[in-house]
Amino acid sequence: PATLYVVATPIGNLRDITLRALDVLAAVDVVAAEDTRTTKHLLARYAISKTLFALHRHNESALFAKIAGLLSQGKTVAIVTDAGTPAISDPGGLIVRFVREQGFKVVPIPGCNAAACALSVAGISNPHFLFYGFLPTSSGPRRRALANLKPHPYSLIFYEAPHRILECIGDMTEVFGRNRRITFARELTKVFETIHGCALGEALAWLEADSDRRKGEFVLILSGAEPPKETELSEQARSTLQLLMHELP
Numbered sequence: 001p002a003t004l005y006v007v008a009t010p011i012g013n014l015r016d017i018t019l020r021a022l023d024v025l026a027a028v029d030v031v032a033a034e035d036t037r038t039t040k041h042l043l044a045r046y047a048i049s050k051t052l053f054a055l056h057r058h059n060e061s062a063l064f065a066k067i068a069g070l071l072s073q074g075k076t077v078a079i080v081t082d083a084g085t086p087a088i089s090d091p092g093g094l095i096v097r098f099v100r101e102q103g104f105k106v107v108p109i110p111g112c113n114a115a116a117c118a119l120s121v122a123g124i125s126n127p128h129f130l131f132y133g134f135l136p137t138s139s140g141p142r143r144r145a146l147a148n149l150k151p152h153p154y155s156l157i158f159y160e161a162p163h164r165i166l167e168c169i170g171d172m173t174e175v176f177g178r179n180r181r182i183t184f185a186r187e188l189t190k191v192f193e194t195i196h197g198c199a200l201g202e203a204l205a206w207l208e209a210d211s212d213r214r215k216g217e218f219v220l221i222l223s224g225a226e227p228p229k230e231t232e233l234s235e236q237a238r239s240t241l242q243l244l245m246h247e248l249p
């Protein structure tokens with residue numbers, strides 16, 4: 001009764017959907033989808049036929065009245081995006097907040113997320129990561145955003161589009177230097193899935209060597225800033241030590 005389900009869908013391979021997600025999608029009264037064609041295709045694959053309506057990426061509030069109307073009639077609604085988990089670099093967050101403020105129940109149906117999928121195969125042991133999502137699309141603001149991230153000791157996770165990948169890696173190399181490790185996770189769960197790790201200084205050459213490597217969808221994972229080595233003394237400690245050494249017999 002009167003529940004909003006936030007349902008994760010596949011990021012490529014259509015079999016990457018949970019049994020519970022299929023149960024919920026089959027049972028709800030209506031599905032609000034970022035792109036109704038994409039969702040129709042997914043539902044058809046599982047022989048689910050549903051009333052769909054469009055959830056506009058840049059105007060979530062346009063749906064507030066409609067969703068509140070359905071919920072107040074006791075209906076159940078699911079929201080899905082084109083790929084992965086709603087509200088992660090995707091619409092959903094504002095609707096969820098609104099629906100909860102109206103006093104209705106919100107239930108997450110977990111599943112795919114491109115960032116978690118990429119992290120699972122990046123070969124990183126640092127337990128801390130920072131999910132950034134999409135960087136600014138023009139170089140100046142992108143470099144400034146990267147410069148702010150540079151001191152963080154966490155692995156950094158980005159989403160990037162194929163037509164910006166070269167520029168973005170160029171800026172990363174400029175800001176972070178050539179030694180940090182980068183992992184490309186491209187076309188995850190799809191036919192041309194590629195996972196490649198290298199030093200940032202080698203990344204542009206790797207991308208340029210084959211135009212296929214620049215196609216499709218990307219998650220980029222950069223290793224975090226190295227913590228200062230414990231053997232390195234601060235300036236102050238060094239001068240104190242030198243003073244003390246003079247006192248030694």
Ligand code: SAM
Pocket residue numbers: 011012081083084085086087088089090112113114115158159160161185186187188189190217218219
């Ligand atoms: N909500 C989604 C999630 O949970 O991951 C993210 C949606 S965001 C609009 C789309 C971006 O996610 C793409 O530009 C790409 O960076 C990343 N992405 C989605 N699917 C991917 C895949 N199969 N392989 C690599 N990256 C993917």
